[in-house]
Amino acid sequence: MSANESNYLIKVSENIPTLEQCYTFCASDAACGAVSTFVGITRDNFEGKKVTKLSYEGYIPMAEKELLKLCNEATVKFSSIKRIAAAHVLGDCPVGNASVILAASSPHRREAIQCCEFLIDELKARIPIWKLESYEGEGGSLWKENVEWHLGKKRRVMVKQGDEQP
Numbered sequence: 001m002s003a004n005e006s007n008y009l010i011k012v013s014e015n016i017p018t019l020e021q022c023y024t025f026c027a028s029d030a031a032c033g034a035v036s037t038f039v040g041i042t043r044d045n046f047e048g049k050k051v052t053k054l055s056y057e058g059y060i061p062m063a064e065k066e067l068l069k070l071c072n073e074a075t076v077k078f079s080s081i082k083r084i085a086a087a088h089v090l091g092d093c094p095v096g097n098a099s100v101i102l103a104a105s106s107p108h109r110r111e112a113i114q115c116c117e118f119l120i121d122e123l124k125a126r127i128p129i130w131k132l133e134s135y136e137g138e139g140g141s142l143w144k145e146n147v148e149w150h151l152g153k154k155r156r157v158m159v160k161q162g163d164e165q166p
Contacts, residue, residue: 008071009085012063012129019101022085026105029082036112038120040100042093050136054093058129063088066127070119078115080106086119088129 009025011017017025019039026035042054071084085103093099100123104115134141 005068007075007083008068009083009087010064010067010071011087012058012060012067012090013087014089014091016087016089016098016101017085019098019103022087022101022103025085026083026103029105031107032082032105032112033107034109034112035103035105036109036116038100038102038116039098040120041098042095044095046133046135049139051095052134052136053095054099055132055134056088056090056093056099056129057132058088058090058127060090062128067123070122070126073122074104074115074119077118078104078106078111080108080111081115082106084115084119086123088123088127090129 007029009017009022019037023035023037026032042051044051067086067088071086074084075081081104083103083105085101087101089097089099100120102116102119102123104112104119106112106115131144132141133144
């Protein structure tokens with residue numbers, strides 16, 4: 001059973017909704033007493049390197065279709081969730097800017113908070129969006145996969161730009 005798609009705000013684009021717009025969308029259901037949010041922003045460092053920007057690539061129709069599936073799963077798993085906003089930027093994302101915004105509303109806080117945690121973990125593992133991390137100076141850039149769990153262990157795969165594997 002899936003929720004009505006009008007209960008979702010899903011956007012993958014160079015111009016994503018603001019945190020305020022995502023909050024307003026989720027808070028518009030008067031039955032809700034809680035809105036939980038998550039905002040992922042570009043930080044300025046990684047393992048001692050100065051990060052200048054992240055660049056995201058993806059095929060919008062596929063990414064949005066997968067986000068819809070994820071939102072449907074979330075509303076089944078967390079049955080009190082009334083509305084979900086899920087937005088991910090494509091293109092360049094400078095340091096300090098939001099790359100992903102998630103929001104979920106429910107009558108009470110616990111499921112809204114748990115839903116946001118579920119959404120970000122699953123988004124990073126499943127949604128077909130790729131990240132290029134660029135560094136200052138001679139640091140170059142790396143295409144990066146998100147941390148995934150494999151046999152109970154963290155695994156991160158990084159490929160230096162120009163060294164792509166076949």
